[in-house]
Amino acid sequence: MAAPAAEVTEAPTWRRYPVLLAGLAVLLLISAALVWVWRRRRGRRVTAAALATSGGPDGGRGTIYPRPAAPSRARRRRTPPVWLLVGAAVVALAAVVGTAGWTATRQVSEIDTQKQPTSGAWMGTGVTGPVGVPLRESAFEFTVYRMSCGAPGTAGTTDGGGAAPANGRRCQATVGVRNVTGDHQPWHSQLQRAYLPGGRWVSTDEPATRAANLGRDIFADPMAAGTRMVLPLVFTVDGRDPPQQLELRSGVFSAGVRVHMP
Incomplete structure (x- = not known):
């Protein structure tokens, strides 16, 4: 029985739009400041030109008697005051920040905190299934055939593994892994996890996995397009309870698959 293919989705809208809107609001503030500076300099130039110009019949030469000034009626363009422009930009910025915060808060409140970590991934939808069923995520199709655990206290450094807890095993x-994309796909040992009772998890034990694969590092090279491998993955756990689930994924932003252990 084949599992449905995971749907690849882009990052949520609220992750991108607040940044763009905030940038637009900053541009509005900068534009208002530039308009204010331009108006101030223009006013100074007009005043200086008026003082330097003489409209008398003597061609600008002074007289011994004071001459009453004949002010001319200057026509000024009706423009909104600077405080109004700055105030509008501030209001726009506050509205953008408020909208972004409200949207992010609504998105966070809609997240179910009881869901497994894969349901919050960025790409695709988390797929869950039992042992022996192919489960597909964004790049790989995983099939877990079996899992066996040694006795507690038998996990030592002699079997190729790293440092193990005193009661570890x-x-x-x-696991069968198939690359369902048209490109080479890398995958990483730290993203393959075994979940223990209580929500604790451990990643792949790389030295023990390399020893189980006859010294070959299965994570060193990307998987070619369309290829399939069946290989062992080794996890070092503590306590007497075996893992309840395996979480397997191709990349950091992939939703991955979860396999329930019998």
């Missing part, structure tokens, strides 16, 4: 999962 190795759990080895046989």
